[in-house]
Amino acid sequence: MLLNDLVAVSQRVAATSGRLEKITHLADLLTRLEPDEIDLAIGFLIGWPRQGRVGIGYATVRDAKPEPAAVPTLDLRELDRYLERIKTVKGKGSARARAELLAELLGRSTEVEQRFLMALAIGEVRQGALEGVLAEAVARAARIPAAKVRRAMMLAADLGSTARVLLVEGEAGLACYQIELFRPVQPMLADSAPDIAAALAGLGRAALEYKLDGARIQVHKSGEKIAVFSRSSNLVTPAVPEVVDAMRGLPTAGLILDGEVIALDAAGRPHPFQVTMRRFGRRLEVERLRVELPVTPFFFDILLLDGEELLDRTYAERVERLASVLPASLLVRRIVTDDLSEAREFEAEAIRSGHEGVMVKALDAPYAAGRRGSAWLKVKTARTLDLVVLAAEWGSGRRKGWLSNLHLGARDPGSGGFVMLGKTFKGMTDEILEWQTRELLARETRREDHIVYVRPELVVEVAFNEVQDSSQYPGGLTLRFARIKGYRPDKNASEADTLDAVRAFR
Numbered sequence: 001m002l003l004n005d006l007v008a009v010s011q012r013v014a015a016t017s018g019r020l021e022k023i024t025h026l027a028d029l030l031t032r033l034e035p036d037e038i039d040l041a042i043g044f045l046i047g048w049p050r051q052g053r054v055g056i057g058y059a060t061v062r063d064a065k066p067e068p069a070a071v072p073t074l075d076l077r078e079l080d081r082y083l084e085r086i087k088t089v090k091g092k093g094s095a096r097a098r099a100e101l102l103a104e105l106l107g108r109s110t111e112v113e114q115r116f117l118m119a120l121a122i123g124e125v126r127q128g129a130l131e132g133v134l135a136e137a138v139a140r141a142a143r144i145p146a147a148k149v150r151r152a153m154m155l156a157a158d159l160g161s162t163a164r165v166l167l168v169e170g171e172a173g174l175a176c177y178q179i180e181l182f183r184p185v186q187p188m189l190a191d192s193a194p195d196i197a198a199a200l201a202g203l204g205r206a207a208l209e210y211k212l213d214g215a216r217i218q219v220h221k222s223g224e225k226i227a228v229f230s231r232s233s234n235l236v237t238p239a240v241p242e243v244v245d246a247m248r249g250l251p252t253a254g255l256i257l258d259g260e261v262i263a264l265d266a267a268g269r270p271h272p273f274q275v276t277m278r279r280f281g282r283r284l285e286v287e288r289l290r291v292e293l294p295v296t297p298f299f300f301d302i303l304l305l306d307g308e309e310l311l312d313r314t315y316a317e318r319v320e321r322l323a324s325v326l327p328a329s330l331l332v333r334r335i336v337t338d339d340l341s342e343a344r345e346f347e348a349e350a351i352r353s354g355h356e357g358v359m360v361k362a363l364d365a366p367y368a369a370g371r372r373g374s375a376w377l378k379v380k381t382a383r384t385l386d387l388v389v390l391a392a393e394w395g396s397g398r399r400k401g402w403l404s405n406l407h408l409g410a411r412d413p414g415s416g417g418f419v420m421l422g423k424t425f426k427g428m429t430d431e432i433l434e435w436q437t438r439e440l441l442a443r444e445t446r447r448e449d450h451i452v453y454v455r456p457e458l459v460v461e462v463a464f465n466e467v468q469d470s471s472q473y474p475g476g477l478t479l480r481f482a483r484i485k486g487y488r489p490d491k492n493a494s495e496a497d498t499l500d501a502v503r504a505f506r
Contacts (some may be wrong), residue, residue: 001037003079004072004111005029006044007116010125017043018416019133026137035168039160040076042134047125049080050160051087056121056446060099064118066107074108079117083269122445123455124306130416131494132157142166151311152177154186154369157233163290170314179309181254182220184229186370188258188301190337190359192385192501193377196343199360202374205338207315209300209359211378213261213273214330215280215490217297221247230280231490239280241290243297252325258367259299259332269354273461274486300332300359303367315375316363324369336363356380372495384463385410385479385497386488388418391453392440395425395433402433403440403452406463408482411474411498418456419475419499427463427483436487456493461485467505475499477506 009029012023026045026266033041037433043049082105089097091383106114135153139146140367155177156162167172179185193199200206217240226247228237237244263271263279270276271293271451279286293463302322303310325330335346347358357380365375376396380419387408395404405425409418428436436458463485470478477499 001033001076002042002072003044003074003076003116004114005032006041007113010045010116011112022133023137023140026134030137030141030163030167031472033167035365037384038164038167039078040080042160042163042375044076044079044120045125045134046131047120047123048160049081049083050122052190053123054083054087054100054121055089055094056086056102057442058122060095060102060178061118061121062446064099064103064106066103068111068114069107069109070115072110072272073115074105078108104275111396113415120353123443123457124445130413132413133416134159134163134214138163138166140168144171148174148369149294150447151369154371155179155183156293157184157186157370179224179256179304179311181256181304184218184220184233184258185311186233186301186368187216187231188368189372189495190376190378191372191374192497192504193360193379194505196347196379197340198504199377199379200340200453203360203362203377205336205363207334207336207363208346208363210333210353211357211380212260212262212298212357213356214260214276214295214298215273217243217259217261218245218254219243219257219259219297219299221250221252221257222250224474236280239286240295240297241286242295246297246330250325251322253302254308255302255325256298257326258301258303259297259330261295261297263293263295272486273488292423294326297330298332299326299330300472301335301367305471311367311369314364314366315361318367345380356384369382372498382391383465384461384485385490385502385505386459386495387455387462388456388493388496389423389436389440389458389460390420390437390456391416391451393423394450394452399425399433401436401437404428404433406436406460406484407451409456409481409496410502411494412475412498413498413500418493418496420473421475421502422470422473422478422482424462424479424482424484426481427485432484432487450472459488459493459496460493461488467502475502477502 009025012025019259031407086098087102094362118208135145135150139149153162164351218228218229226244228240230236252404263276302318305321337343352359352492360376387405390409391407393405394401406425410418440454446453464479465481468478468480
């Protein structure tokens with residue numbers, strides 16, 4: 001398929017706000033692709049080709065100004081080969097070589113293709129073709145129920161390759177997507193509720209758990225073989241030997257657990273999230289850190305036990321299985337209630353213990369891996385949201401030379417983009433200022449006066465007093481007294497809170 005055909009569909013998807021119409025356009029495109037083009041096309045549409053970031057920044061794209069081709073000739077396979085060549089350039093002179101390859105690629109492209117490729121190169125493809133919409137488009141094109149397609153995609157954790165199998169093999173292709181030990185499953189995500197009363201009003205009788213401000217982990221065990229994966233499916237086993245030790249000797253043939261690992265002080269109270277995160281990514285110092293900063297695992301769900309998949313079991317059934325396998329010391333503190341007074345006392349107990357709030361979970365809900373929904377609700381006493389950094393302003397005075405005032409955005413599920421909610425420069429230490437300046441400049445896409453616009457990739461936890469109406473920002477909302485609690489390197493932008501979550505705090 002010519003790139004021009006994909007770009008035309010991308011433009012049609014961007015021009016419509018209707019989800020069903022987006023799905024129709026995308027499904028039609030998918031049916032016209034050759035098998036080896038399917039995962040390539042999906043990567044281009046979501047703005048994440050199989051090569052990931054290829055080492056091209058905004059300045060390189062800005063300076064590349066070849067004359068556009070008169071007619072479209074570039075196809076998807078050729079584009080993939082160009083990106084692979086750009087990605088693999090290394091060593092002295094690599095920046096210049098990448099720029100020359102980009103100029104060559106753009107010279108093969110029409111004007112409309114050039115605009116798409118420039119956005120793709122710097123991670124700015126925004127036409128509303130999110131993974132959820134594409135999953136439904138795959139379902140329609142393959143004539144498979146959407147729920148079955150979503151389940152296959154969550155187990156494979158790879159939209160493109162899954163789509164290729166299902167579009168080629170049809171429903172028979174679903175057979176290869178089963179939960180499998182040592183292949184991480186995307187974690188189930190929670191939405192936000194403004195308070196306990198609102199959460200219980202929506203769910204009725206429900207389970208309440210301490211909300212730990214730790215690092216999400218998924219543990220796979222088969223006999224004495226144990227692996228620990230992070231929230232983003234990275235293997236982190238060497239960093240957390242305490243988790244491995246806790247799993248040894250459990251009387252199971254195989255299991256997959258969902259939980260968190262957290263650093264506790266001598267009194268058993270949790271350290272801040274940033275302290276816990278010191279335990280990750282520093283393998284050479286693990287033994288020293290294990291003594292200085294031990295971590296403790298706590299688990300709240302089980303996905304596989306002795307060969308039986310539990311994803312489709314209710315939460316109540318899964319927790320019963322979990323309690324039959326693990327000692328109480330490894331379980332998150334939990335109660336089941338529909339009594340508001342009892343729920344509020346449990347929340348107060350969580351806060352007194354140093355935790356940030358509670359989780360409220362529907363008893364009859366299956367494990368919806370990779371999805372955020374109302375079956376799990378987080379209630380934080382200190383109001384916080386996970387937002388994406390859209391831009392930053394250069395500081396003045398003591399902060400001169402650092403990017404300081406952050407432009408914060410929430411996810412807009414409808415458009416596939418992010419909506420700005422406001423700015424803040426509060427709550428930042430010198431260490432944070434230095435780190436964010438370096439990281440944001442590495443993601444720069446353009447500048448306007450003192451503002452540096454960046455690829456929306458970094459997630460930051462923001463505390464605030466209340467949500468207010470605002471005519472200044474496009475979402476019609478802003479945060480009062482917003483301040484930075486810390487960055488969340490364990491989360492990507494697709495896991496940031498939505499506008500709906502922000503509105504729930506009004």
